Amino acid sequence: DVKVTQSSRYLVKRTGEKVFLECVQDMDHENMFWYRQDPGLGLRLIYFSYDVKMKEKGDIPEGYSVSREKKERFSLILESASTNQTSMYLCASSPLKAQEKLFFGSGTQLSVL
């Protein structure tokens, strides 16, 4: 059974803290994506990666960075967390470069106080 695993289901952080969200997939997919999901809005793409060490900005990259040191792992980094980054964060992987055939993790609900 294919799997995308996000390391934390819930996180509570303080303003200004550096936050790491981890995502691991076991499907040998080259393409991985980070989204945030807010009430009343569709998923918005933050960053994506087509290969190891490679990253591309999505629609809302400000305040975020990413790291892809291994094919199976894609990390989202909040350099200095702010309250407006309180959100559900979803990681996905895909065998396709386009955002199609997405397999999602269970999400991390991040609260920044």
Next chain:
Amino acid sequence: KNQVEQSPQSLIILEGKNCTLQCNYTVSPFSNLRWYKQDTGRGPVSLTIMTFSENTKSNGRYTATLDADTKQSSLHITASQLSDSASYICVVSAYGGFKTIFGAGTRLFVKA
């Protein structure tokens, strides 16, 4: 502007009843449309994917329709079950796949 609008925002139905969720889009040029189900506290899971040439696709009690001329899609759920309570998200991709727009979802509550 590429947009995906879903209606209603939320819906309450009794177990065993049917329901239909709507998705209107302006994404162009159209490549494909997908419906996802997202249970509370979980990531979205794909239900159906439809390309330009397909106008109906079923997955068990879920049937999606697509009218590419009017740029509308619907997801029909037959004989609803309590486990159908979830958010249903419509996702549309432009040709070439490098632009994908997610709808805000319809929140469905099925009551016993």
